[in-house]
Amino acid sequence: MRLVVQRVQEAKVLVDGDVVGGIEQGALMYLGVATDDEEGDYRYLAEKAANLRIFDDETGRMNISLVQAGYSALVVSQFTLYGDCRRGRRPDYTQAAPSEKAVVLYEEFIRSLKDLDVEVEKGEFGANMQVVSVNDGPVTLLLDSRRNF
Numbered sequence: 001m002r003l004v005v006q007r008v009q010e011a012k013v014l015v016d017g018d019v020v021g022g023i024e025q026g027a028l029m030y031l032g033v034a035t036d037d038e039e040g041d042y043r044y045l046a047e048k049a050a051n052l053r054i055f056d057d058e059t060g061r062m063n064i065s066l067v068q069a070g071y072s073a074l075v076v077s078q079f080t081l082y083g084d085c086r087r088g089r090r091p092d093y094t095q096a097a098p099s100e101k102a103v104v105l106y107e108e109f110i111r112s113l114k115d116l117d118v119e120v121e122k123g124e125f126g127a128n129m130q131v132v133s134v135n136d137g138p139v140t141l142l143l144d145s146r147r148n149f
Contacts, residue, residue, distance in 0.1 A: 002082065003031050004030040004143075005140070006133065006135050007027060009024075009025055009136045014129065014130040021122050023072040027049065027073045028073075029076065031075055031106055031109055037105055040145070041145035042109040043112055045109065049073070076123040077125045079097075107125075
């Protein structure tokens with residue numbers, strides 16, 4: 001499972017021009033699910049993302065987590081995080097989980113964040129979404145449940 005975490009001042013997701021999820025200050029998270037992902041993967045990433053110290057303390061140092069700050073997360077499914085671009089010009093998505101599996105693990109990841117006391121908004125799984133955000137910093141981190149990076 002792969003996760004892109006962006007510290008944002010605000011973010012929202014639109015589907016057909018309608019806002020389906022939005023947050024003020026917090027973290028915009030793009031989640032990609034692989035064919036072989038399971039419970040341990042989403043639990044690891046939820047705990048890691050909720051507790052990453054990416055928000056500034058009173059001295060301006062990144063020393064406060066999403067949970068400590070009481071900020072929200074906006075979670076968006078993104079199978080393209082598993083696009084393999086090493087050969088040719090067309091990304092290969094064979095490592096991305098099929099929708100039936102991915103939606104279950106996407107929802108479980110969100111539930112795990114909520115269990116960690118993170119307020120969560122989300123996009124619409126499988127929809128063509130427009131994501132609007134104001135990246136803060138910018139701070140963007142890549143996480144992988146297999147710890148490949």
